[in-house]
Amino acid sequence: MSDDTPSADPDAPPGEPSGPYEADGAREEGGAEGDDERGLGDFRRDLSALAARPGSTNERISAEKSARAELSTFAGAGVRSERAYGGDHFEFRVEPDGTRVRMYRLFGDELEEVRSAFAAPLGFDELTAAAASASVALLTGPEGAGKYAAARALLVGAGHPELYRLAPDTDLAGFVEDDVVPGAGYLLVDAPRTLVETLGAFEVQRLERLLAPVGCRLIITFPAGVRPNDPDTHRQVREIGDPPSPDAVLTAHLTWRVGAVRTAEFGAVDDVASLIPGRSPTESPLVRAADAARMLAETTGSADEAVKRVADRLALNDVHSFHRWFEELGDIDTQCLAVSVAVFGGEPHESVAALGRALQRRLQPPQSPDNLEMPRSSPLAATGEKRLARLHAARFAEEVSARYGGVPGRVVRYLDPGVPRRVLEQVWAEYDQAQAELPAWLRQCARNELPSVRVRAAVAVGVLAEAAFDTVRTTVLQQWAADTDPRLRDAAATALSTAVRQPCLDQAVRDLVRGWAAEQGSTALCATAARAWTVLLDDGAEGDEPALRLLDQLADVDGTQVVEAICLSIAECLAMAGDSRHRQAFALMRNWTAAREPRRRVLGELAFLYAAADLREERRGDEQDGAPHSWPALLAMSARDPVRQREIAALWETVLNSSGSYETAYGVLGEWARAADPDPAARRAFARLLERVSARPRARRIVLFLADRWTRSGEAAAPRSAAEIRALLNGKTR
Numbered sequence: 001m002s003d004d005t006p007s008a009d010p011d012a013p014p015g016e017p018s019g020p021y022e023a024d025g026a027r028e029e030g031g032a033e034g035d036d037e038r039g040l041g042d043f044r045r046d047l048s049a050l051a052a053r054p055g056s057t058n059e060r061i062s063a064e065k066s067a068r069a070e071l072s073t074f075a076g077a078g079v080r081s082e083r084a085y086g087g088d089h090f091e092f093r094v095e096p097d098g099t100r101v102r103m104y105r106l107f108g109d110e111l112e113e114v115r116s117a118f119a120a121p122l123g124f125d126e127l128t129a130a131a132a133s134a135s136v137a138l139l140t141g142p143e144g145a146g147k148y149a150a151a152r153a154l155l156v157g158a159g160h161p162e163l164y165r166l167a168p169d170t171d172l173a174g175f176v177e178d179d180v181v182p183g184a185g186y187l188l189v190d191a192p193r194t195l196v197e198t199l200g201a202f203e204v205q206r207l208e209r210l211l212a213p214v215g216c217r218l219i220i221t222f223p224a225g226v227r228p229n230d231p232d233t234h235r236q237v238r239e240i241g242d243p244p245s246p247d248a249v250l251t252a253h254l255t256w257r258v259g260a261v262r263t264a265e266f267g268a269v270d271d272v273a274s275l276i277p278g279r280s281p282t283e284s285p286l287v288r289a290a291d292a293a294r295m296l297a298e299t300t301g302s303a304d305e306a307v308k309r310v311a312d313r314l315a316l317n318d319v320h321s322f323h324r325w326f327e328e329l330g331d332i333d334t335q336c337l338a339v340s341v342a343v344f345g346g347e348p349h350e351s352v353a354a355l356g357r358a359l360q361r362r363l364q365p366p367q368s369p370d371n372l373e374m375p376r377s378s379p380l381a382a383t384g385e386k387r388l389a390r391l392h393a394a395r396f397a398e399e400v401s402a403r404y405g406g407v408p409g410r411v412v413r414y415l416d417p418g419v420p421r422r423v424l425e426q427v428w429a430e431y432d433q434a435q436a437e438l439p440a441w442l443r444q445c446a447r448n449e450l451p452s453v454r455v456r457a458a459v460a461v462g463v464l465a466e467a468a469f470d471t472v473r474t475t476v477l478q479q480w481a482a483d484t485d486p487r488l489r490d491a492a493a494t495a496l497s498t499a500v501r502q503p504c505l506d507q508a509v510r511d512l513v514r515g516w517a518a519e520q521g522s523t524a525l526c527a528t529a530a531r532a533w534t535v536l537l538d539d540g541a542e543g544d545e546p547a548l549r550l551l552d553q554l555a556d557v558d559g560t561q562v563v564e565a566i567c568l569s570i571a572e573c574l575a576m577a578g579d580s581r582h583r584q585a586f587a588l589m590r591n592w593t594a595a596r597e598p599r600r601r602v603l604g605e606l607a608f609l610y611a612a613a614d615l616r617e618e619r620r621g622d623e624q625d626g627a628p629h630s631w632p633a634l635l636a637m638s639a640r641d642p643v644r645q646r647e648i649a650a651l652w653e654t655v656l657n658s659s660g661s662y663e664t665a666y667g668v669l670g671e672w673a674r675a676a677d678p679d680p681a682a683r684r685a686f687a688r689l690l691e692r693v694s695a696r697p698r699a700r701r702i703v704l705f706l707a708d709r710w711t712r713s714g715e716a717a718a719p720r721s722a723a724e725i726r727a728l729l730n731g732k733t734r
Helices: 040-052 056-070 108-117 124-132 147-157 193-198 201-214 246-267 270-275 285-298 303-317 319-327 332-344 349-363 384-391 419-430 432-445 451-467 469-481 486-499 506-518 523-531 545-554 560-575 579-593 598-614 633-640 642-656 662-676 680-693 697-711 719-729
Strands: 079-083 090-094 103-105 136-141 163-166 185-188 217-223 237-239 393-400 407-414 616-620 628-632
Touching: 040 560, 040 598, 040 662, 056 451, 056 486, 056 560, 056 598, 108 147, 108 246, 124 136, 124 147, 124 237, 136 147, 136 201, 147 163, 147 185, 147 217, 193 217, 201 217, 246 270, 246 285, 246 303, 270 285, 270 303, 285 303, 303 319, 319 419, 332 349, 332 384, 332 407, 332 419, 332 432, 332 451, 349 407, 349 432, 384 393, 407 419, 419 432, 419 451, 432 451, 432 469, 451 469, 451 486, 469 486, 469 506, 469 523, 486 506, 486 523, 486 560, 506 523, 506 545, 523 545, 523 560, 545 560, 545 579, 560 579, 560 598, 560 633, 579 598, 579 642, 598 633, 598 642, 598 662, 616 633, 628 633, 628 662, 628 680, 633 642, 633 662, 633 680, 642 662, 642 680, 642 697, 662 680, 662 697, 662 719, 680 697, 680 719, 697 719
Parallel strands: 090 393, 136 217, 136 237, 163 185, 185 217
Antiparallel strands: 079 090, 103 163, 393 407, 616 628
């Protein structure tokens, strides 16, 4: 049948060999979907369900970032606490992840701190005048000189109503119009040496032209001794003046937080001055002073009692003091809760407490007549707040932007961001009984029904791998990687993507993943290698290419486990920022769908359909209120970039004509139509994309058939999307 053959039955269902819906140049799939590919049909059906409830990839990436933030020195990135009212109540707000550049918005007390407690360095007025004359300012100075505080004060003083902090690894080339909030101020704190040295006048001018017209400003800070290689950029660098004294910072912050009277009470306590030098010598005295003021303000009781309790909190930074604190918690229940809060901080208190009890059951002998946990008829006692107080932790009211919208709740965290990692590392290193049970407990948690709990357990294993890589590799990672449970394989991959961030481990981690990929007799190990693809990103001079080559190498491995793993990893690649990564991912899918081998063709189709079904992006619509709409992320890409539009249209044409994938493709494309239906901009982008898909007569007839279906599908209808498509294709029917 030629492309021009009319349909014998215009209303025939897709797939009827007599109509235009027969696959265009349909290929025989051979054994690719037979008994040798067990579960591939199930995976196709899962894709149809996924399209109706998208977002798992973004949810997984967001959970991983949050878990790393809780256990890293950049704790709190993306999460900011704000005192809402008295006592121990806080509110946490989490900004939704951007699609290109990671950032978080500064809220409440951090902005008020700048307005009410900023102690200016010497020459700050001159610095203010210099920064006001440009939309991009470069600020340098010694470690601990207060560059971050000064940068915030410069932006607040310039009148920016919203401030955003960019992630430390931000690639400024990816900072584009879609990321910019009009009138906002942006901070890139402690920029990496390579970024500063390679920052040229052209890029600075591009940023100026991006930010100045919409009233925005970006301040980049970096350590003394680092300079841009470009002489024009070098001349724009400003030095921060001599910092204020730590005592002045302590007094300013205390006065802001508790008022002059309470500040004077603290000043009368002899030991208050010892709070500042009592911390790690690597930490800035100004930061120590501000933290000491915050802790004093959070502590009730007399000034003497408050100073003593804050000194106890600060002592957790000392190893010997940590051991004394941990052993004086009083009972194994509270010790296990301490470990659970360290690993799962940011989860609801009920979940954290339950996970702590699971660890306790592993460490404590079973109940017996001689070992009663609670004698009969003992009254219930409120222990939650007391235990958290002993841990220097608290419950927080939090609303997190998640897959199906923000859900209010109460989560638990340590009050000080450095404590979770210290608890985990010290319990692993110094408490043999706990070390023996932690792997089994984390394995249990890595199979939890909550995805965020699974991710946090995996990140904790990655942190432990940084401290004892060989032990964790043999006792945990290798076993998880070879398991039949995909949750454990994913957890092994997440753990490695955490450990690889340590320079001393990056080569060992990459060699381990390459070794698993070479074990083509083990489908599980190959699938884990595919899920661990991110460990090969930024691999020296080759950049991201080794990571994508790994996925291409694994495309030849037989097994549904590997197909699913590659599909998830391709979706992650497309969810990340970076045009180069997107280009390579689309090139892989195009090559796979055009391959001679049936296995590769099936993989390419499923990888595209998984990304099309799951990835979403928030974009503002055309309405006056500018309300955001959830777009299919690949549709948003096609609207931004004509090259991406051409690639995505070609892949849609392939799957719509595929004898093995067309039913799944119809379902996913239908969800795109419904997602676009409420938003005029999305409908236009969708229609333009399908116009390109319809360049060939057979594909055009399929698109018109689907548009008719979307008009008549009842509750699942997308009539406005269908009308937009028919209007655009009108007059092109042959």
